[in-house]
Every structure is written in structure tokens, then in C-alpha cells.
Amino acid sequence: MHPAYSVIIFTSSSGAGYGLLIWLALARLTGAWNLSPVVAVGACLVALALVTAGLLSSTFHLGHPERAWRAMTQWRSSWLSREGVVAVLTYPAALVFTVGWFWGSISESQMTAAAAITLVLSLITVYCTSMIYASLKTIPRWSNGFVSPLYLVFALASGGLLFAVTLGVAGLADLTTIILLFFVVSIAWIVKWYYWRFIDSAKAESDTGTATGLGHLGTVTQLEAPHTSENYLLKEMGYQVAQKHAVVLRRYCLVMGMFLPLFLLLAAGMASGISHVICLLLAMICGFLGIIMERWLFFAEAKHVVTLFYGRSV
Amino acid sequence: MTMLPKSTKKKLGLVTDLDICVGCHACAVNCKEWNTGGHSAPLTDLDAYAKDPNGVWFNRVHVYETDDGQNSRTVNFPRSCLHCEQPDCVTVCPTGASYKREEDGIVLVDAEKCIGCKLCSWACAYGAREYDETDGIMKKCTLCIDRIYNENLEESERQPACVITCPTRARHFGDLGDPESDISKLVEKRGGFQLMPETGYEPVNRYLPPRPRKTRVGDTGAMARLEAAEDSKPSSDFFSWLDKKLSR
């Protein structure tokens, strides 16, 4: 699939945003970290900014952004629609949750409710996003059990790294937190690693033979494509990254997205003062870059069954 | 609607005979010609006279070869929307622009609702959806909805452009929901099949498989070889068979 920047930004940025919201909500509900209102509100605003940036980027890549509102209407059947609806519903809750940190007239119980709702809706939104892809039967590398967990853990990981920076700034990033994040990030990439193993080993259910129904006559090869010139299908669905490149990129991903952040987290755990914060910041930045690469691969490595008609395999 | 209709009154669709199709592209070009001025007008061609022209087409003709040995064959293969009964191209649509008509099962895009998110084209297994960049909306085979019911056309011409124009008559149009229709009987008789049934989209369109070749002795009722007549040695006296009285 064509790795369009809009969707890469959309999924990674909103993912991180919702992830951060989830951590902040947890912080509020568990009280494990007693954030000062200023820091908390700041973090909430950053989270909302990321979410909004993601949603906008996906909106502006539409053919008709001005009609975007229509995307809310088909929630009964469409995951994209659902994602839109829940994303929008998340805003009020998240806003209450944000202002609640300092605005007295919002009661403790209301604030708890807001936090809880924000947490749940954020999880659901990320899940919906994942299902947009996981529900596509046409793309075996997406329609499998890995995709939703992936989106969720990566949201938690990216959000978590941001959360760590937040805590760091507030001087609250204690060793337990860092270790906790260490595990979250590790888990995210372990899941991804298994996903890669899965897609590499999964054998295709369809081939040009089943696509054309000519399989019974022997292996089917394409002699001539309909047109000598490229078309929308091939540009959008036919995008291919060579396996050998993919392997290399996967390594970069792991280094950038996993090893570096983990190392930096540990470093942060040891360091103190400004270097402590810098390590967390770097961890976050590397983590983000890693996840953006991961998303790029998520699309670039996905093969669409329509390419079978063009004599390719999935 | 993007919730699929429980059932449709008709299942209009196409049947393509792969035993007859010579791959001439008439259906593809005539489709383009009709539809570029029709319901989904225009079928834009980007960079039409430049290096990499890229146009919207509702019908594209592939050529395949099967096997590589003695019984290898060449099969010409037109591909357009199959107007599936359970297509995700409809259900994934967030706006309701992509829908399946209750009255005849035709899958259409509502140009006024489409936001151009392209998701339906991702969901289509058969490459039947074509995004028009200049209009920012998805377009696709309409089963010539502006022909098949068109009162400005003679009864006999209320058929899809690709069917009317096909020089070999390899394309057929009709109600595949009605077992009594000619087209259903044809599918029955020739063992018409669906493409990639594993998607579960239940395509309405069917393809008729290429018939077996007639390359074996006896396929036409003839013997393996002719019996040489025994008096047939090249010399002027052999022509006893020519003594048969012939008259002009």
C-alpha cells in the first residue's frame, strides 16, 4: 500500500496523543503521580494538540475536507466512521478532564468520571483506528489479530514516552515509572516483532489463479497489463518496498524505536537533573521516529489482493 | 446504504465469456467513451499527452497465460465492478456515498456525498474503484445505470455500453438473481464462476471458463490420419480413381 504521509502522521500522532491522555487519566485515577495542575494541563494540551494534528492531517488528505462531517454518519457499518464519532466524543471529556485540573467548580467526582471516560474513549478511538485497517480482508497483512494490539501498545508506548518527559520535567520520573515504561516500550516492539514474523511466514490464501479463476489451467502469469501506463490502482495499492529494503528498515526501526529509547530510559534512570530530562526527551524523540518508520513500513509492506490481477503475489 | 440492503429485488450484473474474448479492448474503450459523458462524468485523464498518462477507466482488459508447457493457453480477461452482494467497499464507507441499490443491487458512489477518503478502493478486492483526483471523489462502473433504464434509448439498446459494443458478443447483461433469466441459464450451462470467492463478497458477475481445446484425435470425429489409397504412387498411370466419370 502507498505509505501516504497523511495517514502515517494521522495514526502515529493521534496514537501518541491518545496514549498520553490515557497515562494522564491513569495518573489522575490512581494518584500514583501527583502532577501539579500546570504540568498536567500542559500535558493534556500537548495530547489534544497531537490528536487534533492527526485528525486534521487525515481530514486534509480527503478529496473533500469540507464534507468531512459526513464521515460521522455511517458508524453502524464503518470503522472509519466510528473512529470519527468516538474521536469527536472524546473531546468534551478530555476538555473537562483538562480544565478540571485547576477549575474549582469541577468536583472531584466529576473529575474522576471525566478521567475515566477520557481513558475509555481514548482506548476505543485507538481501537477504531486499528480496525479501519484490521477490517480490510483485501490486505492479509492487516486483517489479522496483531493489528489492534499493535495500535494500542504503540499508543501506550509513544504516549508513555511523552508522559515520561512530562514527569521528568516535574521531577517525578522515578525508577518504578521508568521501569514500567521500559516494559511498555519493550512489549510494543515484541508484539511488532511477532507481527513481522507472522507476515513473513503467513502464506497467501489467494493467488493470480484464484483471483482470475484460471488456476485449474496451471500457473497463471500476466502477459499484458490492461495499460502500459500506470493507474490509480497501482499507485495506491500496488506500492511495493523490496523485501531486502524492508529488512534493513525493520532494523532501523528496532534501533530507533526500541533499543535507543530503552537505553535512554535506563540512562535517565541513572542520571539526574537536566541530563535526566534530556535523556527522557531523547528517548521520546527516538521513540517517535521509530514509530513513524514502523508506520511507514506498516503501509509499505502491506500487499493488496488487487495486485494479483497484475500478476503479483500477496 | 452502507449497511447493505438485506436483499435486493434484482441482481443485475455481467457475464463475460473467456472462451470467446479476443482481448480487443472495445468494451473498455466504449465504457470510457459512454461514461465520461454520463452519470459519473468525466472520467478524467491526467497528463493525457505526457510521459505517464493516467486515466479513470471502469473496465480494463488483462491478458494472461496459463501454464508454460504443451497445454499452455492465452486468456484475455476484462475486469470491471462485479456488483458484489456482500461487498466491503460499501460497508467501510464512512459517509454513505458508497451504496448498493435495493432495487437492482447495483453498487454506486453518490458523487454528492463522497469525501474521497479512498477507503472503499482499499476494501475492493477486484480493483473496480477508480479515484478521480480532479473531482476528489471515487468513481466506478455504474453498470451503465444511465443506459439500462433509459427511456430515450430503444428497448434493445438498454444494455451496458460494453455489452452492446463487444464485437465477439462475449459479454452478457441480465438479472443473475432470477434463475429463469437467459443469463442465469447461460451461467448454469457453461459453469460460470466467481472471482476470488474467498473474499466472501459474493460477486454477482460471473465469468465463463475457456472451453477445452480440440487438439486430440477424434475431437472432430476425424481419424488420426487419412488412409493412403493403394494406387497412389506418383506416376501417370496411378490415376485409376480419375476414371470415375466426371461431367461438367
Added chain:
Amino acid sequence: MAFQQERVDTSPKISDEVKKTTCYMCACRCGIRVHLKDGEVRYIEGNPDHPVNKGVLCGKGSSGIMQHLSPARLTNPLKRIGERGSGDYEEISWDEALETATRWMGDIRKDDPRKLAFFTGRDQSQSLTAFWATKFGTLNHAAHGGFCSVNMAAAGLYTIGGSFWEFGEPDWENTRYFMMFGVAEDHDSNPIKTGLGQIKGRENTKFVSINPVRTGYSAIADEWVGIRPGTDGLFVMALIHELIKAQKVDLDFLVRYTNAPWLVREDPGHAEHGLFLRDENGNPLAWDRDSDGPVNALLPEISPALGGLFTLPDGSKARPSFEIMANRYLEPQYSANEVEDRTGVPADTIRRLAAELAHAAFEQEIELDIEWTDWAGRKHDKMIGRPVAMHAMRGISAHSNGFHTCRAIHVLQMLLGSIDCPGGFRYKPPFPRPCPPGPKPVGKPEHIKANEAMPGPPLGFTTGPEDLLVDAEGNPCRIDKGFSWEHPVSSHGLMHMVIHNAWAADPYPVDTLFLYMANMAWNSSMNTKGTMEMLTDIDEESGEYKIPHIIYSDAYASEMTYYADLILPDTSYLERWDCISLLDRPISTAHGPADSIRHPIVDPGRNVRPFQDVLIDLGARLGLPGFTKDDGTALYPGGYSDYIVNHERLPGIGPLAGWRGEDGESFGRGAVNPKQLEQYIENGGFWQHHLPESQQYYKHANKDYLEFAEHMGFIPKAEQVIMQLYSEPMQKFKLAAEGHGDVQPPENLRERIRNYFDPLPIWYQPIEESMVDLEEYPIHAITQRPMAMYHSWGAQNAWLRQIHGYNRLCMSRDLAREIGVGDDDWVYVESHNGRIKCQVRTMSGVERNTVWTWNAIGKRRGSWNLDKDAAEGEKGFLLNHLISELLPEETGGRRMSNSDPVTGQAAWFDLRVKISKAEAGAGQSEPQFEPLHRVPGEMDRPKDVRFGEEFLPKGSWRRKQS
């Protein structure tokens, strides 16, 4: 929110007006209905009532709108101001253009009319253009037939009085066995497709395709025979061998309808050896069994012998031609086993196919209960059919042995008795005609006079040495050397030799080359690169171009336009009058004669004129007889439409056969009808006469039909057309070469004539093949027509160029492995004439040692108003650079034309090549030439085409540009 299903307008108004005319996206000439909306062409569809296409429309025809709107359209007459080939022109007025042309040609006519060479390509008004040349007085005229398929035409017309090409067709309804040789598309584009669809639908009918490549038609064949190029003659002769050996031959058919019983003099060395014995009235003789003596072979009721050596009263000995033929093909060299290796067709397959042919012809005989009367007036109560049909085209004709191979196929048809019978091959009126038909070619030295017309048309049919257009020394009279000893039976001329010979001043220089509708600087020339050089070559002394003047009429900025000194821009096919005439290449079907017209549907809106109008105007300006009244004023001031209606070739016979007579009451013969064109338009642009059932078959011997044909002027006399199993004209040329008669070939051509002329079909190795080192050039290279592209002129078509933007060199995986290449790799392909570079595609459906590509896809960069980096120029390529118009040097240095030695047919498919891997990373096809730039008046090409939005309801947001 509740879902609202869109309200679709299922009955939109399609158009304000529908006009019926004739398609010209190719030469098939289907009937079309053009829908006009707000004065614009909205949709073009097939006309269901039309005899040719019965409502269907092919891919090319369906893209007519894009041709009509092409940005490559020329818009103004142009005069060259820069170097030839530079594309530097200035726009001039029509008056200046026509005055210039008149001046050039007028001077020629005053001096030596031969110095005008007037040649036309996709011309569909050949009866006008030939008439014009005749009246101008030059013999140097021909249409494209010489480089196209004259082998089919000549072999057919000399043998059965009809021919393949589009002059005959299989009996699609009744045939049980259809054998097709070397056809990818053909002129009968739609009828063949429809016919194949029809027979494929019948379980009891078999379709066999003989073709080195298995695509398109061959892909759906019930059996594909992947023959080696150039060997069909052997294959067919082996079939004949099998049939004769088994005595599976329709003797009654041969006796009644062919010259099989005619007595051939047997007296080696005698001046008349191998000629027919004739009585004092010139009638051929047969040996009558009843009277046991010679009789006029043309008489009915005789019972002629087909075998035996007979001695005539005057002592001369003779044999029926049938026996000579039978003995020839019974020779072991024609057995299946013997031809297996050369043809690449297993002997068992050949034997099986022979058996299948015999089975279909003799075991599956069909009878139609239709009464008919034969040539001798005898009534028959049924029509017997041998349901074996055959069709052949360029796979046969485009080889230097194509004439004989095509004749062999006709012989096979005759032996099976399957010509113009139910289920067989059928003539399309005006065929059959006497074989060969008159007239003889005109243009002998005494026929050419300054300021005078020639006594007759330049093209015709030679029947012996005395008919050749040669001077006293036996040298060619025509610039293309047609009808000379080099190509005695070149009935269509040799268009592919004109530029070379004019450049070489061989046999003499010409002053003006006048071309129409032929892209001679590109895809229609052999040795394209060389041709471009000849067109621009300058004579040392005079400092002038070796071809001093070139006038060209094209409608688009083709490669050729860049080499013209004067460009006469034509209209598109929707903007002019045209006439598809029975005097020319009619659209008849076997069911009856038909002709049709084109009429202006839309206004050009550019400063262009229909070429035919221009030609008629020039005729008048030059004061040519036939184009001027006695008072010197224009005879057809109304232009082509005026000519179509008022011109009469013979009294009562004009370009159009329909609605003749003062008020259109008659057809065929009749007075001029001023309302004729209106009546054509009312009838959908065509006229067709349905032959009554009793005239549908046996047209060659069907009294009622023959009388009808005479009345229509198709044939001089209502006499039986007797098929020529044994061809006497061929023997006459051979005898001359053997030293008999007054007109004999020059010494250096004797052997050539002796070798290549034979009264019975022979097979010889394609000439180029026999001259090049086959170790060095082991591969056959051929082209095919893509069904969705017409020669060069589809490249400018925004829709078609998406389908065929570039071509690949297709080869078997085996061969690719041997060369060490795979898909998309670049290779060099070399012939004795040159080298090209192109990209590979591997496949399985192709003969092991044959490579092929689509014809005419490659374009010169910058031509046709395409971007300089368009795929057509970057990746597309032509084989033509490899194909030489001349054969390799013979000992003695002579280089003959790369053509069939009998007919002069260009031998495109004799090409032999070697292939090697090109260095990697090389991304451009070769050869490449200076990119061309737009000529003045050519419009800017739009970036995107959004054709059709203007037909959306007013106010629709999708109406952007309009």
C-alpha cells in the same frame, strides 16, 4: 442520521441529434451513429443496421472522439522555411498553397508527367486518386497495396477471381471448420471478431489458427499451430499431399469450376510447353471421355479427363493440369515427415489436420434446399456445401514467398471444393471477377505524353511479358519498378520503393513526390532511418534535395509531415465527404454488394480542407481532362460531393451504386441522381443490395448472379469465372525467361524469373533468409497489429495511448534463457540492416525461434504533439529500422528490392535477427533522433483531459473547465 439513497436520473437525454456515417478509425469502415449534444460529439456507437458491424464498435472506433479532438491536428497549410526535417514552417493561405502545388506540377506536366510520383497510403478514395493520376498523365501512382498485402490480392485474383484481405469472407453461419493463417486483426476487424464469436459458440465447429504467436484471435482458437514464419507454403502443400494421396478431393468441383481438366501442352523446350492447348477460337481444350477426343473445355455436359497423356490430331501431347498438379504434390518432399522440421509442425499434427479437413468437407457435407441455375442454365434443387472455410492475411502475404503460399491455400480450397459454397469461403461482390481481371497496366513509353492524360489507369493485371511496363531494353518504366521484370505481377505497385528509387534516380529522377495519408518517414517505410536520410539528402551539383519537391497531405503532425515542403492539412473523418465505392474497396458482404459515404458531421473550425476537394481543385487548376469542362472551368466546382454524385466512370455507373436514376429509383446502373447523397444519409450513410437466396452461393458459376454482376458492371460478360488451379500467366513469364517469345527478361533477371515463376504454387525459402548467414541471424522477428491501435495514428489518442504507450519485444522463455535475459531487460536486436535497442517480455505462446512486437507503437520524440519524454519515444520502438527495403548484396554488387519477386509485395516478415543483452541501466530505446518540435498552428496540448464534464447538468460542481 437516516440513510437517503441517492436519486439517480436513469433516463438522461443522451443527445440532441444523432447522425449516421462511417467510421474511419481504421479501414474496416463500420457504420456509426454519432450523438451530438450542444453541437459537440457526445458519443459514437455502432450502427445496428449497418452490414459491416451490425452495431458493434471496436476499441479504436470507440475512441474516435479523442482523434477528433487530438491536439496533433494540423490547422493551416504550411510552407517549409527551414531545413527539411527541421519542422520550421510558416503558415500560408490555401490559395498560395494550391498555386505553389499547381506551379510545381504544371511545370512537370508540360515537360515529363512521369516526374510526378503520386502515392497514397490509407487512402479510401483510390478510384479518385488513380483517376486523377491517369488524367495527369503519370504512371507513377499507386496506393499502399504494394507494402500491404498485394500478395493476397494478386494470388486470389489470378487464382479464384476473388481474394482474402477484405474481398471475401468465411461463411460464418454454416462453416464447421475454420482455418486461419497469419491473421492478428485484419481489415475486417469487426466482422472477423463477430464471426469468431459466432463459430466459437457452436460446439460442432472447430477453429484452427496457424500462427507463430498465440495472442488475440489465436488465443481463442480450438487449436493453435505455432508454425515457423515463412513456411506455411510447405505446411499447406503437405496437407495437399495427404489429401491427394488419400484421394480426398472434390473432383466434381474441380471439373466444373476450375481449369483442372484443361490440357497443358507437354513438350519441354517448346515455346508453348506448359501452356494450355486452345482451339482456333482461343478456347482451352479438355479431353472428352465420351467422344474420346479434344473438346472446348468451356462447354457444359462434356466429361473431361483429369488424368492421362493425350495426343492431339496435330500430334502435340498434353495432360490435364490436374494430373500435373497431383504429381507435383505427391512427391515425397511434400510429405508431412519431410516438412516437419522446416515448419516446426509435427508430422502427426499435419496428418491429423488433413484428416480433419477431409472429414469436415466430405463427411459433414451440408445441403441447403435452395434452387439455383448454373452458368449453363441447368437448374439445381439444392446447394451442396463443404463446410471448410479459410482466411489468410499478412502472415502469408508479408513474406517474399507469399504469392505462391497464398496460391497454395487457394489450391487447397479448390481441392476441398469449398469456395463460395455453403460453409466455405465466400466472395464479396463485385467479386468474383475473371481471373485475372482486366485491365492491363498502362504506362508504356508510348502512353506517356507531355500535357496529356494516359489512355488508362496505371495499375492493372499483367498476363504475360507483353503486358509489362518496360522499355525496349527491358528496363522499368515506373519509378517503383512495378510491372517490370523485377516484379512482373505487381498489381498494386511498390510504395515501399518509391522514396529509395526517387532518391537514387533509379530508373530516373522525379521532381515532385506527392504523398497522401502515409507516414513514410516512420512506420510505413522499411529502413526508416535510411529513408529519413534519403528525404533530406542533397545533390552535390545542383545543391538541391535529391527529391526536389515533396507535397504531403496529412491531418495530424505525423513524422512524415516534417519532411514535406508543402503541407496540405486534411480534415478528420467526421468533417468531410467520403465515398466507399464499389469502384474501390467496397464494404460489400457475401450477402450482397454495398457501398457507403461519410458526410460532414461537425465543422472543422480550422483552416483545413478535405484532401479530395483539394485534389479535384488541383485537377481543375491544372486543367486536367476529367476535371475541367471544355471551356476550361472546373467540372466539379462543388468539390468531392459534387464528384461523387456527378462523376460517371461508364455510362450510368458512378462512385455510388445506390439510388441512381433521376429520382433514385434504380441502383447499380442509372442516371445521375442529384438527391443521391441525401438518400444515402436518410438510409444511414450506406446502400446495400441483398442478393436473393438463389444467388448467395456459387457466384462464380451462378447464372442469375453473373447476369446481375454484368448489369452492375462488376464483370464485362455474364460468363462463368473459372478458377485457375494452374496459372498460365506464370508459365508465360517462365517461358520468356527460358528464351521464348519476343519480350524476354534482361540477362541478369532470367534466372530470377525462371526460379520464382511457376504455373503451380511452389515454396522457396524467404529470400532475405536465403541470403543472410543463419548462424549469425538465427531468429525470426515479426510484428502484429494491436487491436486497440491503428498504425501510427492512435498515438495522439488520449485513450488508446494509455493502452499501448510503448511496446516490448516478446520471446519464448526458452530463447530468453538462451540469450540470458528476462522480463524488462534491455536487448540489442541486430539485422543485416541495422540495430535497435528495446525491452524484453517473455511468454509461452510463441514459436521458439520467433520474436514479435506490436506494430507502429514507437514514435519519434516530439511528433504527434506528444511530450518529448512520452513513453512512445522513450521506450517504444520500431522493427522497421531493421527491415531493409533492399536485400543484401548479391555477388556482383546488385541489391534487389526486399519484396516478393512475383508481386513486389514488401517482405516485412522475412526479417532475421540476432539478439544480445544490452548493458544494464540503459533506459531508452534506440535509435533516437532529434526530438521534433511543434509545427505552426498545432494547438497547445491540455495537461489533463476532462472530456465529458460539459455534458453534466448545468451548475454541477463537476463542470470545471466548461
